[in-house]
Amino acid sequence: MEIQKNLKFLRQKSKPVKEIDRSVYDLIDQMTDIIEQELGAGLAAPQVGILKRIILVRFSNNDIVPFINPVILKRSSEKDIVEEGCLSIPDQLVNVKRPVYIRIRSLDIEGDIIECDLEGLDARIFQHELDHLNGILIIDRVPLIDKIKRIFK
Ligand SMILES: [Zn+2]
Numbered sequence: 001m002e003i004q005k006n007l008k009f010l011r012q013k014s015k016p017v018k019e020i021d022r023s024v025y026d027l028i029d030q031m032t033d034i035i036e037q038e039l040g041a042g043l044a045a046p047q048v049g050i051l052k053r054i055i056l057v058r059f060s061n062n063d064i065v066p067f068i069n070p071v072i073l074k075r076s077s078e079k080d081i082v083e084e085g086c087l088s089i090p091d092q093l094v095n096v097k098r099p100v101y102i103r104i105r106s107l108d109i110e111g112d113i114i115e116c117d118l119e120g121l122d123a124r125i126f127q128h129e130l131d132h133l134n135g136i137l138i139i140d141r142v143p144l145i146d147k148i149k150r151i152f153k
Pocket of ligand 1: 085086087088
């Protein structure tokens with residue numbers, strides 16, 4: 001399995017997982033291997049060429065956790081700006097503004113609903129990976145002022 005770097009492909013929206021079957025387990029296993037190899041902070045299924053709503057997040061305690069059909073229920077009005085990279089867009093770091101705290105809901109690998117609060121880097125990685133499921137890339141979140149600076153550099 002290779003990391004998908006085709007931006008046209010990556011800008012597509014992923015479809016919800018209807019059944020958590022063998023193919024989902026296999027996909028999550030393969031994605032876990034890739035995160036470990038690449039030392040990634042997270043990975044979304046479209047990044048390995050599969051348009052399904054599955055993401056993996058490596059939390060600050062180093063656990064790699066899969067989320068199936070994840071959604072954000074609440075976002076804090078407090079935001080911060082942190083430089084992010086993406087395995088699909090090598091050698092580019094961009095400043096991305098995101099809410100600091102989020103409340104999320106998802107299915108776990110057993111198909112059970114989980115709801116929890118995330119903050120800081122954990123919340124940021126979750127949001128970055130969820131963006132992938134909606135076809136949004138970090139380069140789409142660059143503030144206009146940074147784009148202008150880049151053009152005139
Ligand atoms: Zn990414």
